[in-house]
Amino acid sequence: MNYSSKTIIIGQIIVICFSIMGVFAINRLADTSKEEKLVAKLFGYTMLTAFKVKINSTYLPLGPIIAYVLMKKSLKNKKAKSLAIILGIFLIFYPSEFVLNKIEQSLYPRNNIRTYLVGERRHGGIATIFYTKNGISLTTFTADILDNEIETADMLYNELINCEVSNNRRMIEYEYFFHFNQDIEDPRFGRLEFKVGVEAKELQLDYENKTYIFNTSEEFQKLFKDIVE
Known part of the structure; x- marks a missing residue:
């Protein structure tokens, strides 16, 4: 999964908080003698142990040795x-991918079409919508998300936002491709490709090796048919 910077930061904060709590627990429960800045040293041992170097696709755990x-x-x-x-070794095997996936899905649920779109004119940008049938471009629209320059494209975009995830x-089965380009800050969703189902009742989005099906509104179906027919 392609993580956002916000997801990575939250994941790092969780690891740091867990490490700090673990260090304080060790300092409190272990039989320790007086030593200057012991808590800071214990935290340093934990972080150093968790340190690893990536060479090609292999991680070398140099931290535990040092x-x-x-x-x-x-x-x-x-x-x-x-x-x-030992706490640092646990961090090496910390299920970071599982945790990051949960955070990412919470912040940007992939089964919600609003995750992929600029959404409700809040951020601006240019949305370019065009259709292809059998590899041949049929129609192209360009709409400024902040300015209703092209009414049809703007209406189609608004109806696209309102699509709901399908239980399917x-x-x-599809005949058309629906390409959507956005000039937005998050490059992960800059270009989307939807497969358009029979009578434009469903859209299929293939993203990150997964397939998501969305039901379209009657207005979207009507607008799409008017454009491609």
Whole structure:
């Protein structure tokens, strides 16, 4: 899944908060002797242990080795530092992809068509809509999302926003492709391609190796037919 910067930041905050709570728990529960800035050192051991280097497609966990060497050389609180290293090892195997997927789906649900569109004229940009049948371009519209320059394209865009996710899980039979280009800040959704079902009653969006089916409104169906027929 292609994550947004907001998703990545939230994921990093979760990891840092979890690490801080773990370090404070270790400092409180482990039998520690007085040592200057011990909490900061334990946090450093945890973060250092979680450090890994990517070479080609392989991750090398250099952090645990370095942290272990430093711990062996230390004179105090080796048990607490060992626990901090164990916490760091846990972070290496932390299910980050699972957590990030949950965050991303919560922020940008892929089964909601508004996720992919500029939406309700809030951000502006240019939407270019064109149709192809058997690889041949039939009609092209360009609409400024902030200015109703082309009424038909603007109406079609508004009806596209109102499409609802379908309970249909099978791929639809289609005759037309519906290409949609947006000049928006999030490049992930800059260009979308919909397959248009029979009588334009359904749209199929293939995104990130998954298929999403949306039901269209009667007004969308009418507008689409008027354009392509």
